[in-house]
Amino acid sequence: MIKFQPFEMEAMMSQWENTVQYNLSESGVHPLRLADLVDEPELVHQLLATELNYPQANGLIELRERIASLYPGATADQVLVTVGAAEANFVTLQTLLAAGDEMVMMLPNYMQIWGLAYNAGLCVKTFNLDEACGWKPDLEQLRQAVTNRTKLIAICNPNNPTGYILSAAEMDAIVAAADRVGAWILADEVYSGAERMADVQTPSFWGRYDKVLAINSLSKAYGLPGLRIGWVVCPAGTAGEVWRRHEYTTISATMLANKLATLALTPTTRIRLIQRTRACVRQGYALLDAWINTHDGILDVVPPQAAAIAFVRYHLPINSTALVERLRKEKSVLVVPGDHFGLDHHLRISFGPPSAYLQAGLGRIHELITNLASG
Numbered sequence: 001m002i003k004f005q006p007f008e009m010e011a012m013m014s015q016w017e018n019t020v021q022y023n024l025s026e027s028g029v030h031p032l033r034l035a036d037l038v039d040e041p042e043l044v045h046q047l048l049a050t051e052l053n054y055p056q057a058n059g060l061i062e063l064r065e066r067i068a069s070l071y072p073g074a075t076a077d078q079v080l081v082t083v084g085a086a087e088a089n090f091v092t093l094q095t096l097l098a099a100g101d102e103m104v105m106m107l108p109n110y111m112q113i114w115g116l117a118y119n120a121g122l123c124v125k126t127f128n129l130d131e132a133c134g135w136k137p138d139l140e141q142l143r144q145a146v147t148n149r150t151k152l153i154a155i156c157n158p159n160n161p162t163g164y165i166l167s168a169a170e171m172d173a174i175v176a177a178a179d180r181v182g183a184w185i186l187a188d189e190v191y192s193g194a195e196r197m198a199d200v201q202t203p204s205f206w207g208r209y210d211k212v213l214a215i216n217s218l219s220k221a222y223g224l225p226g227l228r229i230g231w232v233v234c235p236a237g238t239a240g241e242v243w244r245r246h247e248y249t250t251i252s253a254t255m256l257a258n259k260l261a262t263l264a265l266t267p268t269t270r271i272r273l274i275q276r277t278r279a280c281v282r283q284g285y286a287l288l289d290a291w292i293n294t295h296d297g298i299l300d301v302v303p304p305q306a307a308a309i310a311f312v313r314y315h316l317p318i319n320s321t322a323l324v325e326r327l328r329k330e331k332s333v334l335v336v337p338g339d340h341f342g343l344d345h346h347l348r349i350s351f352g353p354p355s356a357y358l359q360a361g362l363g364r365i366h367e368l369i370t371n372l373a374s375g
C-alpha cells in the first residue's frame with residue numbers, strides 16, 4: 001500500500017499561520033470584510049432572511065449562471081460549485097484518473113495535485129518552468145513527457161509559486177501536446193484576475209480545446225478565501241461525473257457562501273473586487289521589490305506577473321526548510337520554503353498583506369538573513 005503523503009505546505013501553514021506574528025505564507029491578498037461585500041441595508045435584510053438549508057448541491061442556479069457567463073459557450077449545467085478550488089482539484093482528479101494512470105504536471109506548482117496523484121497511485125511525470133528563462137515552460141520537456149499513456153496534463157496558470165503567466169503560444173503548445181494523445185487538461189486558474197502588470201484578465205484554457213476542466217475560486221483574485229467557494233467548469237458529459245464525487249466529499253458548499261458568492265460575481269462587484277486585488281498586488285510588490293533591492297548579492301527574483309507571491313532566490317548556505325524554521329522560531333515570521341516546491345534556496349514570500357504589516361514582517365526577515373550573510 002502507498003504510504004500517505006501529506007500536503008507539506010498546507011500542513012505547515014495550518015499549524016503555524018495563526019500563531020506567528022507575521023504570516024507571509026499566504027498566496028492571496030488581504031481578505032475583504034463581510035461589510036465590504038454586503039454594503040447595502042437591503043442586502044443585509046435579504047441575507048438575514050436566508051433559510052440555512054442545504055443549497056442545491058451543485059451550487060445555486062444563479063451562482064452557476066454567473067460562473068458560466070465567464071466561460072464562453074458554457075452553461076450553468078456544466079458548472080459544479082465546490083468547497084474552494086481545493087475540492088475542485090480533488091474531485092476532478094478523482095473523476096478523470098484511476099490508480100496506474102499517467103499524468104503530466106508543471107513544476108514548480110501548487111503541490112496539491114502532486115500529492116493527490118501520488119496518494120491515488122497515479123504515475124506523475126513533470127515538465128519545468130525554467131527560472132533562467134524568466135520561468136518560461138520548457139516545452140521540449142513537455143513534449144517528451146507526454147506519451148500515448150498520458151491521460152491528463154495539469155496546469156496552474158498564473159502559476160503558484162512563480163506568478164508566471166503563460167503566453168498564448170505556450171497555451172497553444174500545451175493544448176497541442178494534450179490533443180496529440182487525447183489527454184484532458186486540468187487548468188487551475190485561481191490567480192486569473194490577480195495580474196500585477198496588465199489590466200487584462202489571464203485567459204482561461206476553456207474554449208481552446210474540448211477536453212478542458214477549468215478550475216477557479218473566490219479565494220485569490222476576489223479576496224474571499226473564507227467563503228470557501230470554488231468551481232469547476234466541465235465539458236457537457238463530464239459535469240455529472242464530477243458532481244457524483246462531490247456528493248461523496250462535501251455534498252455542497254454552504255447556503256450562505258453560495259449567496260455571498262452570487263453577490264461577489266454580480267458583474268459590477270466582480271470588477272470592483274478584481275480591481276481591489278490588482279491594487280493590493282501592485283502596492284505590495286512595489287514594497288517587496290524595494291526591499292529585495294536592498295539585499296544585493298543575497299536575494300534575487302524573477303518579478304511575478306500575477307498573484308501576491310514572489311518566489312525569491314537567496315544566496316546563503318542554508319537549506320530553505322532550515323531557514324524557514326529559524327525565521328519562525330527566532331523572528332515569528334512564516335514564509336514557505338522552496339523545498340515545498342522541490343526547489344531549495346528559494347522562499348515564497350507573500351506581498352498580499354497591508355503595507356505596515358508587510359514592512360514589519362520583511363524587517364524581521366532582513367534581521368536574520370543579514371546576520372546569516374555576515375557569517
Ligand SMILES: Cc1ncc(COP(=O)(O)O)c(C=O)c1O
Nearest residue numbers: 084085086110160190217219230
Ligand atoms: C494554485 C492553487 N489552487 C488551489 C488552491 C486552493 O484554493 P481554495 O482556497 O480556493 O481552495 C490554492 C491555494 O493556495 C492555490 O494556490
